[in-house]
Amino acid sequence: MSVFTTVSKDELIPWLQAYPLGELLELQGISSGISNTNYFVTTTTGRYVLTLFEEHGAEELPYFLSLMTHLAERGVPCPHPVMRLDGVMLDELNGKPAAMVTCLAGRDVVKPSVAQCAELGKVLANLHVAGASFTGNNQDTRDVVWREAAAKSVLDFLSADDQVMLKQMMDRQARLDLQVLPQGVIHADLFRDNVLFDGDKIGGVIDFYYACRGAYLYDVAIAVNDWCVNDDGSLDASRVKALITNYHQIRPFTQAEHAAWPSMLTIAALRFWLSRLKDKHFPQAGELTHAKDPQHFKKILQWGITHQAEISAMWV
Numbered sequence: 001m002s003v004f005t006t007v008s009k010d011e012l013i014p015w016l017q018a019y020p021l022g023e024l025l026e027l028q029g030i031s032s033g034i035s036n037t038n039y040f041v042t043t044t045t046g047r048y049v050l051t052l053f054e055e056h057g058a059e060e061l062p063y064f065l066s067l068m069t070h071l072a073e074r075g076v077p078c079p080h081p082v083m084r085l086d087g088v089m090l091d092e093l094n095g096k097p098a099a100m101v102t103c104l105a106g107r108d109v110v111k112p113s114v115a116q117c118a119e120l121g122k123v124l125a126n127l128h129v130a131g132a133s134f135t136g137n138n139q140d141t142r143d144v145v146w147r148e149a150a151a152k153s154v155l156d157f158l159s160a161d162d163q164v165m166l167k168q169m170m171d172r173q174a175r176l177d178l179q180v181l182p183q184g185v186i187h188a189d190l191f192r193d194n195v196l197f198d199g200d201k202i203g204g205v206i207d208f209y210y211a212c213r214g215a216y217l218y219d220v221a222i223a224v225n226d227w228c229v230n231d232d233g234s235l236d237a238s239r240v241k242a243l244i245t246n247y248h249q250i251r252p253f254t255q256a257e258h259a260a261w262p263s264m265l266t267i268a269a270l271r272f273w274l275s276r277l278k279d280k281h282f283p284q285a286g287e288l289t290h291a292k293d294p295q296h297f298k299k300i301l302q303w304g305i306t307h308q309a310e311i312s313a314m315w316v
C-alpha cells in the first residue's frame with residue numbers, strides 16, 4: 001500500500017478550501033506507486049489526484065509542476081496541476097510538499113501491443129515538440145557523471161564477466177558525443193507503469209520526476225527498452241518499428257540520431273542496470289522504493305551489445 005502519509009477527510013476539507021474545486025465527496029488512497037503518497041479526490045467539480053511528495057524537497061518541485069502545466073496546456077496528455085485560488089501550485093499537507101493534479105483516464109499496460117507502442121511514439125514526440133518552448137531547466141540526476149560514480153561503486157560486487165561489460169560500456173558512453181544530437185525536455189523514465197492507456201488511446205503520461213534536459217534519442221531509447229523488450233532481453237522489431245516510425249512522423253530523426261541509435265539503446269539500459277545495482281547493493285535507510293531486479297537490465301544490455309547491426313536496422 002503506497003500511502004505513506006495518511007490524510008483524513010477532516011484534514012482535507014479545510015485544506016481544500018484554498019482550491020476552486022468545490023466540496024469533497026470522496027477520498028481514496030491509491031495502492032500502486034512506490035515513491036509518493038497518492039489519493040484520488042472526488043469533489044463536486046470532478047476527480048483529482050492529491051500527491052504528497054515523500055522524497056523530493058519543496059525546492060525541486062516547481063520545475064516539475066510548471067513543466068506538467070506547460071505540456072498539458074499544449075495538448076500533451078499529462079496531469080495538469082491545479083492552482084490554489086491565490087495562484088500557488090505547490091502546497092503543503094501533513095508536513096509534506098503536496099499538489100493537486102487532474103485525474104487522467106486509463107491504467108498501465110503490462111504487455112503492450114504494436115498499436116499501443118505506435119501511440120506511445122506519437123505521444124513521446126508530441127511531448128518533445130511541446131517541451132521545446134519550456135524555459136525551465138533541470139539537470140539529469142542520472143547523467144554521465146552519476147553513471148561514472150555509480151559504476152565505480154558497484155564494480156566490486158560484480159562477476160569478472162560483468163565487470164568487463166561494465167568497463168566496456170563506460171568506454172562506449174565516453175565516446176558518444178551527445179552534443180550532436182537534438183536536445184530538449186525529456187521525461188527520462190517513460191516506463192509502462194508511467195503511462196495510462198484507455199484502450200488503445202493514451203489517457204496520460206505520469207511521473208515527471210526524472211524530467212530534465214537531455215538528448216531526445218535517449219528518451220526514445222529508455223521507452224523502447226521497456227516497451228519493446230522480450231523476456232530474454234531481446235527487442236521485438238515490430239514494436240520498435242511502430243514506436244519509432246510514429247515518433248518520426250511528428251519529430252523526424254536526424255542522421256546523427258540514426259548513427260547513435262545502437263549505442264544509445266545500450267546507454268539507456270546501462271543507466272537502469274546501474275541504478276538497480278545501486279539500489280540492491282546500497283539500499284538507502286528509510287527509502288520507500290522497492291529494489292527492482294538488475295538482472296533484467298543486464299540481459300537487455302547484453303543483447304544490445306551483441307546485436308548492434310540488427311538494432312541499426314530497426315529504424316525508420
Ligand SMILES: Nc1ncnc2c1ncn2[C@@H]1O[C@H](COP(=O)(O)OP(=O)(O)O)[C@@H](O)[C@H]1O
Binds near residue numbers: 032037049194
Ligand atoms: N494524474 C493521475 N491520474 C490518474 N491516475 C493517477 C494519476 N497520478 C497517479 N495516478 C495513479 O497512481 C498510481 C501511482 O502513481 P505514481 O506517480 O506512479 O506514484 P509514485 O510516484 O509513488 O511511483 C499510478 O499507477 C496511477 O494509477
Ligand SMILES: N[C@@H](CCOP(=O)(O)O)C(=O)O
Binds near residue numbers: 142191272275276292
Ligand atoms: N523506472 C526505473 C525506476 C526509476 O529509476 P531509479 O533511478 O529511481 O532507480 C526502474 O524501473 O528501474
